[in-house]
Amino acid sequence: MITQEQFQAELQIIIENAIREDVGDGDHSSLACIPSLVTGRAKLLVKDQGIIAGVDFAKMIFQYVDQSLKVETFINDGTPVKYGDIVFHVSGSSQSILKAERLVLNSMQRMSAIATKTKSFVDLLEGTTTKVLDTRKTTPGIRAIEKWAVKIGGGENHRFALYDMIMLKDNHIDFAGGIPQAIQKTKEYLKATNRDLKIIVEARNLDEVTQILTAGGVYRILLDNFDYETTKDAVKLIGDQCLTESSGNINEKTIRNYAECGVNYISSGALTHSIYNLDLSLKAF
The missing domain is CATH 3.90.1170.20 (Quinolinate phosphoribosyl transferase, N-terminal domain)
Structure with missing residues (x-):
């Protein structure tokens, strides 16, 4: 960070x-x-x-x-x-x-x-161990105060920007030729540039979760647009190999259900773009 x-x-x-x-x-x-x-x-x-x-x-x-x-x-x-x-x-x-x-x-x-809004999300997760994260979906030019406000409301900050954490999303993976290639190239890049940055990788299904775990060296897996049952399966599959994060169309009605699936984090762009x-x-x- x-x-x-x-x-x-x-x-x-x-x-x-x-x-x-x-x-x-x-x-x-x-x-x-x-x-x-x-x-x-x-x-x-x-x-x-x-x-x-x-x-x-x-x-x-x-x-x-x-x-x-x-x-x-x-x-x-x-x-x-x-x-x-x-x-x-x-x-x-x-x-x-x-x-x-x-x-x-x-x-x-x-x-x-x-x-x-952040406090309302945090309150909905009371009694669970899941934490609320913001995203980079912030107003251009005032990201610092919006992320500050998330912390004031009881949430946690995701990465601040592109430079303080590696996050391999679907487009990175597709452009790189697949999950194994994207992760391997990232590890090589960090070594070559002598950077110590955490790696988060987005998964679109359970097969991709398995590929990420096989590649190893990942700090957190982002479970993007998973339903409840698939989220539970992913959490069980991942175990303690790395942290887990749910994201994608999560709102006041669904956030508690995702937390009860056992994920470590839930990220929501709505904290900053829909208030x-x-x-x-x-x-x-």
Whole structure:
């Protein structure tokens, strides 16, 4: 996985690019009618129900925009919230608060929605040993905060990107000429480039599971679009030779059934690509 330093760098890039995109050569609405020395306060108001996420990221945004802004936090990331809750107060330059407002809201609304959905999946697996994973099906440019939100909601991150884990999916396998060839070429590549990356291989049926096990050296097998019975058979076949992951059209109605098949992980793109933003407002007071 990526290092903490790499992750922090990604967050900084997101903030810098978002402010560039939104502010350009100036927030002329504020510059036009609010004197530069005017100070004020604003509160982050919850107008929905769910899991709050992005509080710490909001602090990073405020600090980037204006280091003199002060944030007083009342509710931390990962906490259930309801309509009317106040998450934090921010005080300082009114121009600076308004400059940061939209990025703070856009980020926190989406992160809170992702954390809320993740927590609902995690709760459905209570009592099992199966863990919830995200995917690379994230919004381009803001992957770091979406994956951060998954962790806040109680899930775990899959690989961050193409560079921190090997994942051989159906197209890799077909282009390489088959499972044995894809795995062997991957092992040779890692040795030649002196890289220590875990290998995950996707299986489309039990025959492919057997081929993967025969090739060996695999960290996890992804059981793609398997039904319940075939998943149980695959888990039994794999045993403790490597970890298992179920994926493919898994939702709130099916996730528990897949967990009870005995898989170690269940991955879901829906955690990040099929959510509705939590309603939040930043209001002057």
